[in-house]
Amino acid sequence: MKELEKTKRISIAATLFILAVIIGLLTYKRPKNIYAINTKDTLEKITGDNYIITLNELNNPDFVLIDIRNQYEFEQGHLENAINIYAAEILSVDHIKVFDELKESNKTAVLYGNNPQEVNAPFLILYQLGFDNIKLLAIENSYLQNKLISKNTVIEKSEADVTAFINESVNKATTAETLKKVVIAPPKKVITVQKKKKAPAEGGC
Amino acid sequence: MVKKKIAKVLAFRYKILAAILILLAGGLVLLPKYQKHEGIKPEELLSNTISPERYMTTDRLAHILINQDPSFILIDVRDEKSFASYTLPNAINIPLQKLFDEGSVSYLNQNQYDVVLFSNDNFYADQAWILCNRLGYKHLRVLKGGINEWFTTIINPVKPAENMSASDFELYTTRKAASMFFGVVYPEQVKAETPKVVKVAPKKVITIEKKKKAPAEGGC
Known part of the structure; x- marks a missing residue:
């Protein structure tokens, strides 16, 4: 009798376990957006691709x-025929659909913002999600009398040679120093004329 | 009769249970597809990247460098050539291509130091930051504006116009002092030094007058 109860308990436990697994599987939600490539491949691609x-x-x-x-x-103000997708909402269902459609129709999405740095994050995230049909427009936007002006910029351009600047400043300073030296009159030597002491009138008689 | 049938089915119950378990285990084989989902969720990554929290200003970095704060590591993600021509003091060079090499991960994925990533601009540094953030690396910062901003604010600060506020002038003097720390020499700095040298030169000569001996006046 006792053994029978034991086996009953085991079977009940097993059924419960199976139920739990099934419920788990049913409620498992597939994440909306999934990375298509891992970080290493992404790195390879962004350093290699144009x-x-x-x-x-x-x-x-x-x-x-x-x-x-x-x-x-x-x-x-915006560029002609541009679609507005705000960076923070780029992963919402509707917007992802836009990118999906573009990919299906073999079109290239060209992202732009006020400067390339701003576009960097949304670009890279979409890229990792597997949209390899996106490009980044390297422009800088500014407004002149409410009119949008876009200029090409070079990303990661070194604007100044810092070492050269520092060396030049040192050189300038040292030449200035030597010039100064010429101007400064050497301290005058004070020549004190020693007066001859009068010979003491020594004791006479 | 019914009892017998039930008993027959019940005799198989363990086999049935085992079969279901094996089926479910087979289902697990399908799951690893999601393990490709390396790192944090894309939504989370997006909100992290949009927040400007990761940026560090050049003034703050200059302050850290001058105080020689030991809890910071600087990482230059530009190529070797730019690294050789100029970099920030004590920076380590990890070119973007080599970001996930074995040697570099130990710098990026740790809890002891704050790591500041920088490049010419903050474009490459941001890319490095985004990839690391996806992997969940903490304590990473990005130098806002990179070396270019560093040059225009710290190394070569622009003198404020006369009508600008006092705080601008204050900022200028601190930046100028910082630039001197990083090796820039100003002409007036030299000027300020020279008078000091000159001042030493004319020593006052205090001549102690000896008392004249009272002339031995004629005695007898």
């Missing part, structure tokens, strides 16, 4: 411009 384009190359019917700035800035 994903940066300039304004002059925009004349391509396969390019679709995407403005990642917010709606306010977009309305103030």
Whole structure:
């Protein structure tokens, strides 16, 4: 009798376990966005691929411009035929759909913002999600009398040679120093004329 | 009759249970597809990258370098050539291509130090930061503006115009002092030094007058 109860308990436990696993599987939600490539491959691709384009190359019917700035800035002025997808909402279902459609129709999404740095994060995230049909437009936007002005920029351009600047400053300072030295009159030597002491009138008689 | 049938089915119950378990175990084979999902969720990564929390200003970095704070490591993600021509004091060179090499991960994935990534701009440094953040590496910062910003603010600060506020002038003097720390020499700095040398030169000669001996006046 006791043994029978034992086996009953085991079977109940087993059924419960199976139930738990099934419920777990059913409620398991597939994540909405999944990375398609891991970080190492991403790194290889971004250091190898050419994903940066300039304004002059925009004349391509396969390019679709995407403005990642917010709606306010977009309305103030944007490039012709651009779609506005704000960077913070780039992963929402609707927007991902846009990118999916572009990928299916073999078009290239060209992301741009006020400067390339701003586009960097959304670009890289989409890239890791497997959208390899995206490019980054290297421009800098500014406004002149409420009109958008876009200029090409070079990413990661070294603007100044710091070592040269420091060396030059040292050189300048040392030449200035030598010049100064010429100007400064050497301290005058004070020549004290010693007066001859009068011979003491020594005791006479 | 019914009892017998039930008993027959019940005799198989262990086999049935075992079969279901094996089936479920087979289902686990399908799961590793999600393990490719390396690192944090894309949504989380996006919100992390959009927040400007990771940026460190050049002024703050100059302060850290001058005080020789030992809890910071600087990492230059530019190529070797730029690294050789100029870099920040005590920086380590990890070119972006070699970010995940064996030697570099020990610098990036640790809890002891704060790591400041920098490049010419903050473009490459940001890319390095985003990839590391996906892997969950903590304590990483990015120098805002990179070496270019470092040059225009610390190494070669712009003198404020006369109508600008006092705080601008204060900032200028601290930056100028910092630039001197990093090796820039100003002409007036030399000027300030020279008078000191000159001052030493004219020694006052205090001549102690000896008392004249009272002339031995004629005695007898």
